[in-house]
Amino acid sequence: MKKILFLLSLILSISCNTETKTEASKEVKSTKNDSLPNFGIVIHGGAGTILKENMSDSLEQAYKAKLEEAIRTGHKILANGGTAVEAVQKTINVMENSPLFNAGKGAVFTNEGTNELDASIMDGSNLNAGAVAGVTTIKNPINLAYEVMVNSEHVMLGGKGAERFAKEQGVEIVDPKYFYTEKRFQSLQRIKDKEKTELDHDGKTAFTDPFIKDSKFGTVGCAALDKNGNLAAGTSTGGMTNKRYNRIGDAPILGAGTYANNKTCAVSSTGWGEFFIRGMVAHDISAMMEYKGLSLQEAAREVIQKKIPELGGNGGIIAIDHNGNVAMEFNTAGMYRAKMNKEGELEIGLYKE
Structure with a gap:
């Protein structure tokens, strides 16, 4: 026993x-x-009336493929220990080099038949930033914005002065003909026939047209968190089809189109620029987090679903906070978007789902 x-x-x-x-x-x-050090990245390629019934299968796949190429470019940099600033810049380069988006190669035409490009980038670790507006010969405006941030005492440069600075810094210069695409040129011709101003991607017109809320907005942007806990954001655009008088939107304006602060989040906007400037959208989201204690998603929803519509505008944002939480908030029918976390999980979206 x-x-x-x-x-x-x-x-x-x-x-x-x-x-x-x-x-x-x-x-x-x-x-x-x-x-394991946390990191993540999120991008957008414009928001607006993006409906599946209006999209061919081949075009849908083209957008998804380019969004994936762009975000994987930045994710690889972050996974290898690169900075958020570098990831943002290189990711945006991919979209600037594609005619699919209204930035760089795919920039829309002004009323004068030229292409005027804007961009900005911001480092959340020290609130340093750089921006350019109204440049016509810079292949990748986000690269020039970066040079303004790190190699000048200024924050924003415009027009010919910005292009002079670009030559001094060795930023790639191209003949303005580089930006010509038949699709964008034909869009200008249609709008000039109406003698109105159109927002990118669609036949609806701005300022005087009540159907403005049905139109799309073309801009590209990226926000990232690196392994060192630093945030960065960047935005690049060709602006508004048929724009006059060297009009500048929210993309190059810090606090409106782009903002990054390690205390809170990094944000890139895409929308009707005039309203995003008036609402200071990107900074507003950060401020709500810092001063009211809201989460990233709560702050993004408050600004995009309430504040901007009350002003009369629409569009969306992508953002990532200091903990790696991501927001992809928009009040339009769709937004080209993608996100990846430290595990490499990828999510791509085009429509409101």
Whole structure:
């Protein structure tokens, strides 16, 4: 009987030790995963009347493929320990080099038949920033915005002066013909026939047309969190089709189109620029987080679903906070968007889902 009791006691002891080791192993594994540096990235390629019924399968796949190429470019930089600023810049380069988006190569035409490009970038670690407006010969405006941030005492440069600075910094210059695309040129011709101003991507007109809320907005942007806990955001655009008088929208304006602060979040906007400037959309989201204690999603929803519509505008934002939480908020029918976290999980969206 004693032998039987001894054997039962031994079996019970082994079983308990095994369970303890298993639980300990699980705890160690969990701690190991949690201790990995957090990082993430989110992008947009414009918001507006993006409806599946108006999109061919081939065009839909083209947008998805380019969005994936862009975000994977930035994600790789972050995964390898690169900075959020670098990830933002290189990610936006991919979209600037594609005719699909109203930025860089795909920039829309002004009333004069030229292309005027705007961009901005901001480093959340020190609130340093750079922006350019109304440039006509810069292949990648976001690169010039970066040079303004790191190699000048200024925040924003415009027009010919910005292009002079670009030459001094060795930023790639192109002939204005580089920005010509037949699709964008034909859009200008249609609008000039009406002698009105059209927002990018659609036949609805701005300022005087009550159907403005049904139109799309073309801009590209990126926000990122790197392994060092630093945030950055950037935005690039060709502006508004048929724009006059060297009109400048929200994309190059810090606090409106772009904002980054390590205390809160990094934001890039896409929308009817005049309203995003008046609402200071990007900074407003950060301020609500800092001063009211709102979460990123709560702040983004408050600004995009309430404040901007009350002013009469529409559009959307993408953002990431200092904890890696992401918001992709918009009040239009759709927004070209994508996000990736540290695990490499990818999510791409075009329509309101």
